[in-house]
Amino acid sequence: MRKPIIAANWKLNKGPSDTEDFIKSFESRLADLPKGVDIVIAPPFVSLPKATELLAHSKVRVSAQNMSEKDNGAFTGEVSAFMLKEIFVNYVILGHSERRAIYGESDELINTKILKAHEVELKPIFCIGETLQEREDGKLEEILRTQITEGMKNVSEKQALDTVIAYEPVWAIGTGVTASPKQAQDAHEFVRSVFTDLYGISVSEKIRIQYGGSVKPDNAAELLGQKDIDGALVGGASLEAASFAELIKNGVVE
Ligand code: PGA
Numbered sequence: 736m737r738k739p740i741i742a743a744n745w746k747l748n749k750g751p752s753d754t755e756d757f758i759k760s761f762e763s764r765l766a767d768l769p770k771g772v773d774i775v776i777a778p779p780f781v782s783l784p785k786a787t788e789l790l791a792h793s794k795v796r797v798s799a800q801n802m803s804e805k806d807n808g809a810f811t812g813e814v815s816a817f818m819l820k821e822i823f824v825n826y827v828i829l830g831h832s833e834r835r836a837i838y839g840e841s842d843e844l845i846n847t848k849i850l851k852a853h854e855v856e857l858k859p860i861f862c863i864g865e866t867l868q869e870r871e872d873g874k875l876e877e878i879l880r881t882q883i884t885e886g887m888k889n890v891s892e893k894q895a896l897d898t899v900i901a902y903e904p905v906w907a908i909g910t911g912v913t914a915s916p917k918q919a920q921d922a923h924e925f926v927r928s929v930f931t932d933l934y935g936i937s938v939s940e941k942i943r944i945q946y947g948g949s950v951k952p953d954n955a956a957e958l959l960g961q962k963d964i965d966g967a968l969v970g971g972a973s974l975e976a977a978s979f980a981e982l983i984k985n986g987v988v989e
Contacts (some may be wrong), residue, residue: 743973842885907948957985
């Protein structure tokens, strides 16, 4: 059985003081939430130290939303994997469609970042997903296969097991349009089959694949109820502690 993992991607929201407010409110709701789920929050860089400090003794883990593929040097504005480790960050979201589309991140760059994250034992949440045009052109499988194969290049079997995959159809992110449970399940099943091709079935059966794209408290149960959906990467509905907690409660049936 794969343990579900639900992560809050706050994007460009919540400085340290809003982060503190959220964590205090969310922690007070933790006792009511299912136990068999990994919970992760991903605040912006400047709020990470506050988050890891407040959550030092919590089951809630902390993720960065991005990082540099470089260790140090003349790279203005960048943050390294080692720096994230130094402040006790556990995960890092890599290859989010906003990084790909707005900041031009390529499969090759994302692969370098994934390898770097594993080098310092940060767990990547590796995002993949097709645009609406790509889906309508019948290229869904081709796009996903390329993103996975390129992104996982030289990633060992053991590292693959420590990688969380987030399938996020670009057309469902922040739009209020969710993939239907069947569309999501079909894509997840395909994603898992690509991992079977790359690493064999005993590995692919253990890899956790989150769904992302307009996941809300009221659609979490049917999405997470699908066989190959092992959690969610949540943007909008993760910004309020009450809604994030409700989403987890609805999505994880014990
Ligand atoms: P959304 O964002 O839940 O607001 O659609 C998801 C994501 O971008 O990870």
